[in-house]
Amino acid sequence: MKVMVVGSGGREYSIGLALKRDPNVSELFFAPGNGATPWLGQNVTCKDYEELAAFAKEKGIDLTVVGPETALVEGIVDIFRAKGLVIFGASQAAARLEGSKIFMKNFLSSYGIPTAKYIETHDANKANAFIETLALPIVVKADGLCAGKGVIIAQSKEEAKEAVADMLSGKSFGDAGHGVVVEEFLDGYELSLFVVCDGIDYKILPAAQDHKRLKDNDIGPNTGGMGAYAPTPLIDDVLYKKVEERVIKPTLAGMQKEGTPFEGVLFIGLMIVKNEPIVLEYNVRFGDPECEILMPLLKTPASELFYKAATQNLKNLEIEFYDKYAIAVVMASENYPYGTSKPSEIIIDKSAHEALEHTHISYAGVSLEEGTLYATGGRVLLCVGVGDTIKEARERAYLLCGQVHFAGKQFRSDIAYQALQYDK
Structure with missing residues (x-):
């Protein structure tokens, strides 16, 4: 089976790793991929989804897997299906569940699915009136795609109103914020x-x-x-x-x-x-x-x-999972998430290879130049550990973190802290 993965981040690299070890997969492509994905398959560059679908048709791609939300919201699945291609992902219409927080909240309300009390509006006055009815803190969300960053948890009503004004004006998130959702904060x-x-x-x-x-x-x-x-x-x-x-x-x-x-x-x-x-x-x-x-x-x-x-x-399909735990620790660049950082060579200790049976790296914001891998993105890579317990998986992931180096690297030291109290 020939498979193509659409996207360029750690998510797509991880899907590629799973497909690489899959005995059903004979060829693997990434569109566009990142600096490390050529180690798993072939990177493909196309100017748009129509050209990419034509490439898939020409190459006889049996399955395309879409990673990022932007491609789904922009309709890649509909384009591929119109050409008779098999593609895994949501249609453009179905992708509104993520593409529009207003659509999503109204959908939840229409079908009686439990969600926080909210208002959706393009009117600052209506939003501000609703804010006055809520206890603190208050959640303000931009309607459109914001790469996971379009949510403000305001600690005062003034801050909530300011967030609404900034979103509706386009100051905070551009067109993604021209509609807002204001909702109660849930404590859990x-x-x-x-x-x-x-x-x-x-x-x-x-x-x-x-x-x-x-x-x-x-x-x-x-x-x-x-x-x-x-x-x-x-x-x-x-x-x-x-x-x-x-x-x-x-x-x-x-x-x-x-x-x-x-x-x-x-x-x-x-x-x-x-x-x-x-x-x-x-x-x-x-x-x-x-x-x-x-x-x-x-x-x-x-x-x-x-x-x-x-x-x-x-x-x-009978789906099966290993009776294991997995933990991933993100290694980010020096200035993440505030701004860009200078490219930095990634160096991995030779001793890291001794533990590869239970750990691996998923590469994300990286580029390859003359055989050398550089950290060039915000979230650069993830150190993944697998074990029989959460504690074991965690220790392996952090051991790998200590063996990966690039200038300005930063990462959290407490991933899975809430779960450790349950671990035996």
Whole structure:
């Protein structure tokens, strides 16, 4: 099977790693890929999705897997399907669940799916009036795609109103902020749950927990994610069942009723409040860094999962996972997330290779120049550890962190801290 992965980050590198070890995969392509993906397959550069679909047709690509949300929101799946190509991902219409927070919140409300009390508006006066009714803190979200950064948790009503004004004016997030969602703050703990869907049937993946804040103890600015682990002990069979009955089933039924069946990855951002699941947001793709820990846990060949989901055949798949834990620690550049950093050569100690059976690196913001790999992005790479316990996986991941070097590297030292109290 010839497979192409669309995207260039650590998420796509991790999907590529899973496909590289897949016995069904004969050739692997990345569009556009990053500086390290040529170690796994061939990088492809095309000017637009039409040209990329033509390339897939010409090369006889059997399956295309879409990583980033932007490509889905822009309609890559529709373009490929119009040419008779098999592609794993959400249609442009279904991708509105992530592409518009206003659409998503109204969808949740329409189908009785639990979510925070909110208002969606393009009118600052209406937003400000609603802000006056809420207790602190207050959550303000830009409507469109903001690479995971379009959420402000305001500690005062004045700050919330200022966030609304900045978003609606285009000052904060450009066109993505011309509509806003203001909602109550929920006090609980967050979980990430991923569901692979084919429009009707679905497979639930192990729940994960992401660490969004830049620094230890969850302080500092929000980022795209500084680390994650799975499976998390913060969810049990009872809570899984609540999510399945109250969230997953009504979401898929609602999308069918809307005439836009959901196919691809449904990423459910949950807040658990007094053991009750409340939806914070939907995304329509694997999370990053959650994907980097889910792929090593997947025992079923990745190509089978993606292909059967893309061809409405998940009912005939028995999905299996390794009885292990995985932890990923993001290594970021010096000035992340405030600005760009100077390129820096990545050096990996030779001793790192001794532990590769249980650890690996997923590369993200990197470039390759004359055989040397450089850190050139914000989130540069992820050190992934796998073990029989959370503690073992964590120790392996951090051991690898100590063996990877580039100027100005920064990373959190407390990934999975909430789960350690459950670890035996």
